[in-house]
Amino acid sequence: MSSLIADAREKARALDRDDPLAFTRSEFNIPTKTQIASTRLPDSATTAAGPGHDSNDKCVYLCGNSLGLQPKRTQTRLNQYLATWATQGVQGHFKPLEESPLPTWLDADERAAQLIAPIVGASEAEVAVMQTLTANLHLLMSAFYRPDINGKHKIMLESKAFPSDHFAVETQLRHHGLDPSTSMVTLTSQINPEDNILTTAEILSAITAHASTTALLLLPGIQYYTGQLLDIPTITAHARAHQIFVIWDLAHAVGNVPLRLHDWQVDAAAWCSYKYLNSGPGCIGGMFVHEDNSSVTRPITDDKPEEGYTNRLAGWWGNDKGTRFVMANKFHPVKGAAGFQLSNPSILDITSLSASLEVFGLAGGVDQLREKSVRLTAFLEELLEGGIAEEERALFRIITPRDPLQRGAQLSLMLKGGLLETVMHELERRGVIVDERKPDVIRVAPAPLYNTFEDCVGFVEAFGHALAVARQGSA
Ligand SMILES: Cc1ncc(COP(=O)(O)O)c(C=O)c1O
Structure with a gap:
């Protein structure tokens, strides 16, 4: 040595x-x-x-950027979940068990949202634990990307974006009948083209240059390849000032760096949980929707309740809890990010994620x-x-x-x-x-x-x- x-x-x-x-x-x-x-x-x-x-x-494991290690309590919590299912069957949805640290399955998504909210700097209502990262990016774009071919129709992203993000943007454009070659703006650094470390000034100036035709900006909080942390508040403020909707992919940022999504006025964000959040491979992801973008202003009893919220690709789990089980075919979303949920979530996943988030609590x-x-x-x-x-x-x-x-x-x-x-x-x-x-x-x-x-x-x-x-x- x-x-x-x-x-x-x-x-x-x-x-x-x-x-x-x-x-x-x-x-x-x-x-x-x-x-x-x-x-x-x-x-x-x-x-x-x-x-x-x-x-x-x-071993020397320095790979939490790809897959976080397994918390010991994951096994304990999963065994408790399995014991609940084994002994209660369907009752696990709504029957609280004495001494159990686990919420009923009906409340599991809410409990997980409580745990994740401080990690991304949001209120509980602004986050939903759901789906997976790419699916959530699509869901967010389905709600908030409203292209106007004669005005704002472009989506801006980095030229070396993670392929899944690139594919999501390209296919969203095609889904709207648009051509990526004219509706997609990709950012390449002129100062450091070799590694594509984009300076904040370069990003801001690209936003200004394309502002009149750009509807949406999708950027990574931390770039997966270079590890660069972007200046989320400054870029967000600049894009919003130009009426551009901002979505952040926080795959490599969540649980890694402090985030203040609410205070930074981020429009929306999505993440996976298997990297720094240590939830396990392919485990459930999450999304943030700023409270300004998820209000529900008209009650279901209105003539046109659907005019009281942003349209989205919906499912029954996004429906207001009070009427979810009435089974009427009248979608009325719960206020906040939870109103973007589709399906009842995998409790196996949520239990695993929540176990790992307990450790963040221990760490302060x-x-x-x-x-x-x-x-x-x-x-x-x-x-x-x-x-x-x-x-x-x-x-x-x-x-x-x-x-x-x-x-x-x-x-x-x-x-x-x-x-x-x-x-x-x-x-x-x-x-x-x-x-x-x-x-x-x-x-x-x-x-x-x-x-x-x-x-x-x-x-x-x-x-x-x-x-x-x-x-x-x-x-
Ligand atoms: C930056 C980034 N975006 C998107 C993805 C795709 O994630 P998922 O497979 O959970 O949709 C990953 C996966 O590692 C990623 O690192």
Whole structure:
């Protein structure tokens, strides 16, 4: 081990000892190196890396930007849900059980909305836990994208948007009989076209330039590839001043950086919950609709109640709870984001999500976590700059903005061409899990809920070795 790494490890251990949030790591199942190397489904009794597992054998998992680790309480809550279903059947919908920490299934969406609201900076009525991210983007656009071919008809997004967002926009346009080649504006940075790090000034000036023909702006809170955190309040205010409806894709921002969606006057937003929210792969997503955009002003008894709310693609779960079970074919949405729900939600999903959100409560919320996250990511950055031998250091560059205010937990590392496969293989061999974006990027994200400063050292040490192997292989 180099003395640089040995010194860094000592420093990291001291930082971990002094970390007031260190306790949340024990809330998670951190896979061991043996487990991640294994190709066999483990016996469920040994799945949780509890007693019997050497804590020194934990893998270095820096992949919360892709899939968050499993909270231990997820298994407990899911077992309680299964026990409710097994013993109560349909009664689980409405019969509260003594000593149960779980809401009745009829109330599960509301309870989950209460838990998620502070994480995105919204009132409870402004959020709904529902569907999945791409589906929610479509639902939001179905309600709020009203193109006028002679006026505002364009949708603006970044040129390197996550493909699902790009597909959603293209197909929304086609759905309205519009041609993406004339109704889609894609933003490319002139200042940094290579990595497409868009400055706020560039975004604002594009909005101004296209304001008279643009109806909707869809941007990521944090860009999935570069890890760039956009200036959500400034961009939102500018777009709204030009009568452009603003939707944020918060896949990489939710649970990662503090959000104040209500105060920032964001029109609408959607997110998934399997990254920094640790709910499990493909688990239920969520959406935010600002209270100004979701009012219901006419009662169902009016002649034309449908004129009292924004039209949308609706389903029975968005109907006002008071009349939902009357089963009359007269849609009357509940006020707020919940009025955009379609189906009765998967309680399996909501239970899993709510279990992981309990852990955010224990940590004291995203503001607390962010403070640690900024320090963790800066520590990782410092080690990448100073803890790797010169020859290997020349083989990658950090493309994520260096300013902590312009990034979340993630650093994206652009490797020299042709090294990715070997580097990923060598990292995995050393018990390090990060993710790759072909052709040349590795994304590394220390998540403050379960990562340690020592994890950052473990990554950098392994990365240095992996680069050396890749360099020798390509020499
Ligand atoms: C930025 C972004 N948008 C959209 C998606 C698609 O999410 P989903 O498959 O949950 O619809 C992802 C998935 O990782 C993403 O990172």
